[in-house]
Amino acid sequence: MTEAMNIALFGTSADPPHRGHQAILQRLAGQFDQVAVWTADNPFKSHRAAFDHRQQMLSLLIDSLDPSAEKVRLYPELSDRYTVNSLKQARQIWPEANFSLVVGADLVAQLPQWYRAQEIFRQVQIWVFPRPGYPLNEADLAELRQRGADVAIAQPPELYDVSSSGYRETDNSEQLPPAVQAYIHDHHLYPCPENSKKKQPTRS
Secondary structure, eight states: OOOOOOHHHHHHHHOOHHHHHHHHHHHHHTTEEEEEEEEOTTTTSOOSOOOHHHHHHHHHHHTSSOOTTEEEEGGGGOOSSSHHHHHHHHHSSTOEEEEEEEEEEEEGGGGGGSSSHHHHHEEEEEEEOBBBTTTTOOEEEEHHHHHTTTEEEEOOOOOOOOOOOHHHHHGGGGGHHHHHHHHHHHHHOOOGGGGGGSOHHHOO
16 A cells, blocks of 8 residues: 655745745755645735746746755645635645645744634644744644644754845845846846835836
């Protein structure tokens, strides 16, 4: 009997995707049989770049990974406003797989508020990646477990103090892979903070 695949599910706003995402995906590639990535529209966030731009940047980030991360793939068909719908689609692709939903520590307190959260908890293990500036609150973790969630804390060898919002506020291009930097420049995304007060061109 064939052993079930262990698949990491990683939906991200990718607004823009940065070296922290890159490090997480590289790490997941070494621990799972497959890493399924998609561009997410988080109902709790406002997104600065259009969905198509974010998806293209995420694709470029995946292409920039080390060749050893060949298990990491973009699955546009998993993109949905609600994670429970992404899980339903994933189950159609991999009917017998074991799923781990990867989230950052900043989302732990938010998880119980997600649409049909209990249904999500029944289907996946929650894999939490620590993030600088977002200490894991034991009360939040306890609440997840009380609601039936199987929670695991990832132990990455290195933490990257990088965030999409941090990039948008500082325009620090060192936080991004070169291909993503070039895409942002070519498409005039995320105006620099010092230029934010300048009038932007009106779109027809």
